Amino acid sequence: MGPIRALLSDAELTEQQWRVLRVVQESGDIDPTQISERACLLLPSLTRILQKLDDRGLIERQKDLEDRRRQIIRITPAGEQIIDDNLGASLAVIAQTRAKMGAEKYEALLDLLNELNRSEPSKAD
Amino acid sequence: MGPIRALLSDAELTEQQWRVLRVVQESGDIDPTQISERACLLLPSLTRILQKLDDRGLIERQKDLEDRRRQIIRITPAGEQIIDDNLGASLAVIAQTRAKMGAEKYEALLDLLNELNRSEPSKAD
């Protein structure tokens, strides 16, 4: 099993839920569209994830009074607690993977993936 | 949408179904476990995919008489036809991606992904 998944299963969180929670925590007040961009999730997936995180009280939502289509998402103390409990181990797993592969190769891989991501999505030559 | 997905949607095939079909076509008689290895799919996913391909008559199954836990999977003429109809365009998309990124970078990316794959799965240092 993916080492990150193993970590998070104790907290009853999936990797994507964890990613969303981290984005919300790092960004402060943020709306779903921006979360979806930063977490690389499509909106339908994000909708479901936010519902689950909301049900568990890890985030809270507030309607945007100026544009009532929008919401503002924010992490709760319970959500912060889960971040605190798992961030260290999560970063350690990443560091271990990076070390195992070699820092240079790891960075090269990330660069190439970003390049692929830039060159593929818009097929408009 | 992924260019391969767009291609295959005409044939009502998903990318994974396509991958399985290609593995079966290239390998001749083959059992599900080997398909799952070559197509990088876990068995529960493969089970469902094989059922769908079987329902559509693109593959056929035969019981292994020597080991009755096993099956032998084989592509049908209808399956071959779908390969014939889509292989060229599929290879062209791959070639285009490769060209767009640059052959060297593309190869480097594949190498690094393989390396990551080798170093991660077994966390047994």
Next chain:
DNA sequence: AGATAATACTTAACATGTGTAGCAAAAATT
């Protein structure tokens, strides 16, 4: 102003990823 289009989601439907459990058959053990 009123019709139209665009935006920000949400819902739905289907396919796959993934962990767990189940089941039959074969292999290994005692």
Next chain:
DNA sequence: AATTTTTGCTACACATGTTAAGTATTATCT
């Protein structure tokens, strides 16, 4: 030979990926 373990799948449950459709609200156009 009888029991246990392993193997090769299959079934289930839940989460996400993905496309299409729906809804409410805002922006634009005429």
